[in-house]
Amino acid sequence: xxxxxxxxxxxxxxxxxxxxxxxxxxxxxxxxxxxxxxxxxxxxxxxxxxxxxxxxxxxxxxxxxxxxxxxxxxxxxxxxxxxxxxxxxxxxxxxxxxxxxxxxxxxxxxxxxxxxxxxxxxxxxxx
Amino acid sequence: xxxxxxxxxxxxxxxxxxxxxxxxxxxxxxxxxxxxxxxxxxxxxxxxxxxxxxxxxxxxxxxxxxxxxxxxxxxxxxxxxxxxxxxxxxxxxxxxxxxxxxxxxxxxxxxxxxxxxxxxxxxxxxxxxxxxxxxxxxxxxxxxxxxxxxxxxxxxxxxxxxxxxxxxxxxxxxxxxxxxxxxxxxxxxxxxxxxxxxxxxxxxxxxxxxxxxxxxxxxxxxxxxxxxxxxxxxxxxxxxxxxxxxxxxxxxxxxxxxxxxxxxxxxxxxxxxxxxxxxxxxxxxxxxxxxxxxxxxxxxxxxxxxxxxxxxxxxxxxxxxxxxxxxxxxxxxxxxxxxxxxxxxxxxxxxxxxxxxxxxxxxx
Numbered sequence: 001x002x003x004x005x006x007x008x009x010x011x012x013x014x015x016x017x018x019x020x021x022x023x024x025x026x027x028x029x030x031x032x033x034x035x036x037x038x039x040x041x042x043x044x045x046x047x048x049x050x051x052x053x054x055x056x057x058x059x060x061x062x063x064x065x066x067x068x069x070x071x072x073x074x075x076x077x078x079x080x081x082x083x084x085x086x087x088x089x090x091x092x093x094x095x096x097x098x099x100x101x102x103x104x105x106x107x108x109x110x111x112x113x114x115x116x117x118x119x120x121x122x123x124x125x126x127x
Numbered sequence: 128x129x130x131x132x133x134x135x136x137x138x139x140x141x142x143x144x145x146x147x148x149x150x151x152x153x154x155x156x157x158x159x160x161x162x163x164x165x166x167x168x169x170x171x172x173x174x175x176x177x178x179x180x181x182x183x184x185x186x187x188x189x190x191x192x193x194x195x196x197x198x199x200x201x202x203x204x205x206x207x208x209x210x211x212x213x214x215x216x217x218x219x220x221x222x223x224x225x226x227x228x229x230x231x232x233x234x235x236x237x238x239x240x241x242x243x244x245x246x247x248x249x250x251x252x253x254x255x256x257x258x259x260x261x262x263x264x265x266x267x268x269x270x271x272x273x274x275x276x277x278x279x280x281x282x283x284x285x286x287x288x289x290x291x292x293x294x295x296x297x298x299x300x301x302x303x304x305x306x307x308x309x310x311x312x313x314x315x316x317x318x319x320x321x322x323x324x325x326x327x328x329x330x331x332x333x334x335x336x337x338x339x340x341x342x343x344x345x346x347x348x349x350x351x352x353x354x355x356x357x358x359x360x361x362x363x364x365x366x367x368x369x370x371x372x373x374x375x376x377x378x379x380x381x382x383x384x385x386x387x388x389x390x391x392x393x394x395x396x397x398x399x400x401x402x403x404x405x406x407x408x409x410x411x412x413x414x415x416x417x418x419x420x421x422x423x424x425x426x427x428x429x430x431x432x433x434x435x436x437x438x439x440x441x442x443x444x445x446x447x448x449x450x451x452x453x454x455x456x457x458x459x460x461x462x463x464x465x466x467x468x469x470x471x472x473x474x475x476x477x478x479x480x481x482x483x484x485x486x487x488x489x490x491x
Contacts, residue, residue, distance in 0.1 A: 008310060012362070014391065015312070015393055019389075039363070039476075042364070043476065043477065044255075044475070045256065063252050063256065
């Protein structure tokens, strides 16, 4: 059973990997990969914030939401200094300011993508 | 409300009498003798706002109806939209400002057009988590594409219609199919055609698994008879797989399904029996009841291929749904349609287009 689970995991990673790089356009790439990720993981939203001249701006969001422009200095270091962090929405109100969509409950996972920015994944589910 | 009148004028007046100043959601069974463009004109003349679809069959309470029209009232209707040329993917979803409160989107889409998944994605991209989604694929069981959705603007094929209503809804989704073998990688797909599985001829792989499990042999003319019990399931990490219905093979041994698959999707080959499907339908009804407080109506969207699989036992599936709903809410109105694909999201996740699945929606 454990081996089967590992095989499944590898195959899922293969599917995700093959969804990346189908286009040289950043948004097309996000579209292809993030949409797949949302579908397969049953997530509710995802967005990418990119740093431009000491501000974070949304460069991709699914679903579409409001455009964000937040000062880097106003963003908690706990979020931008980690490689990966999982946060409970109810305990971290700041997340709503870092999100193009509004939510009241659930969880957000933040991945530091280095030069690309930060990938946020949101699920309504209580983990 | 079930209408069996024959002339479009009488039907239009019956609809007006039922919905009053509200909108009308119309499901027409494909063998109904009805001139849809005339009905559209008659409804426009008496000022009814509506959306509708032609389906293989419709549901009214415990009955499956081959000729008839089922009407639901669209209370608190905010907007009805028509999206044309779905297959081109060259369209825009109109903006809508959601206010506080619960919303639902009910959509009928030409179930035989291509790029339905693109339409689902565009809906979710624009309206996101601000609404629930519910609906089904319209069209004929002959699988010949023709006009099948309609609104005040006319009667269309290769199109989708949807209404945005300020109404809370609770949705249950289940299918009852379980894994026989897999996962396999769909290494090459083009829309609804599986061109390769594991870099090999898809039918050869499918045939090996299915013949062994079913103890039946594929011949030149029995593909669907066997395949209707062995759909594909797109593997998801959390939640039931998304079922894809294999319809036929082509001369290259490629498998044509009734909805799209992406390149590199992981699929299992599934199987079910009458009991597992009927049980799943009951669970979908139970799931819809979980958070409902005072539902006024239930709409059932059930795949026509489940009828083809269950045959006379489909009656049990329908009764398991209506019985579960009526047990808790004896006066709830129940109607629906047997569709070419079903629309909703599992556990409020991303919006999906399913095959061989039952979706139960409760509207408050």
